[in-house]
Amino acid sequence: MTTIKKIICAVDLTKASRNAFDRALSIARVSKARLYVLHAVPANYPFSWHQSERLELLTNLRERAEREGVPIRTVEQHGDPARVIVLHANARKADLVVLGSNRRRGWQRFREGSVGERVLRRAAWAVLIVPWDVPSRTPAQRIARQSSKH
Numbered sequence: 001m002t003t004i005k006k007i008i009c010a011v012d013l014t015k016a017s018r019n020a021f022d023r024a025l026s027i028a029r030v031s032k033a034r035l036y037v038l039h040a041v042p043a044n045y046p047f048s049w050h051q052s053e054r055l056e057l058l059t060n061l062r063e064r065a066e067r068e069g070v071p072i073r074t075v076e077q078h079g080d081p082a083r084v085i086v087l088h089a090n091a092r093k094a095d096l097v098v099l100g101s102n103r104r105r106g107w108q109r110f111r112e113g114s115v116g117e118r119v120l121r122r123a124a125w126a127v128l129i130v131p132w133d134v135p136s137r138t139p140a141q142r143i144a145r146q147s148s149k150h
Helices: 015-031 051-067 081-091 106-112 115-122 139-149
Strands: 006-010 034-041 072-078 096-101 126-131
Touching (some): 006 015, 006 081, 015 034, 015 051, 015 096, 015 126, 034 051, 034 081, 051 072, 072 081, 081 096, 081 115, 096 115, 115 126
Parallel strands (some): 006 034, 006 096, 034 072, 096 126
16 A cells, blocks of 8 residues: 655645645645645746735645644745646655646637646646535534434
8 A cells, every 4th residue: 555645735726726735634634644735826927926815825724734733835836837736746756646626618628728637647646636616524524414414
């Protein structure tokens, strides 16, 4: 069985990435892994793009992980998101990369492709893609739900 010791979770300002972070945090907690939260600012935007929102998001995610006892490091980098994710996953010898999916469709997906697809094509590690509409539940919510069934 493969041991997971290093997890990279790529985040942006979408609900999909918050769901991905929830999953990555749960896996990191259970496997006692180090969690790297990565935000790539797209190269076609200035690095200052949504700076205050990014700082607030990364701070909140770091604080959540620290409260749950998960070692965490947050990283921001300017560049093509898929390339930045692959670069960090390779450099850190990641065991798992977790991404959110917005389930983009139609012309936009055809023209751009998804970051998840581009990461998968270059992956030398496991990749978990979490859809934006998957309900994320905290451990307390799961226990309460299971208790109500009995």
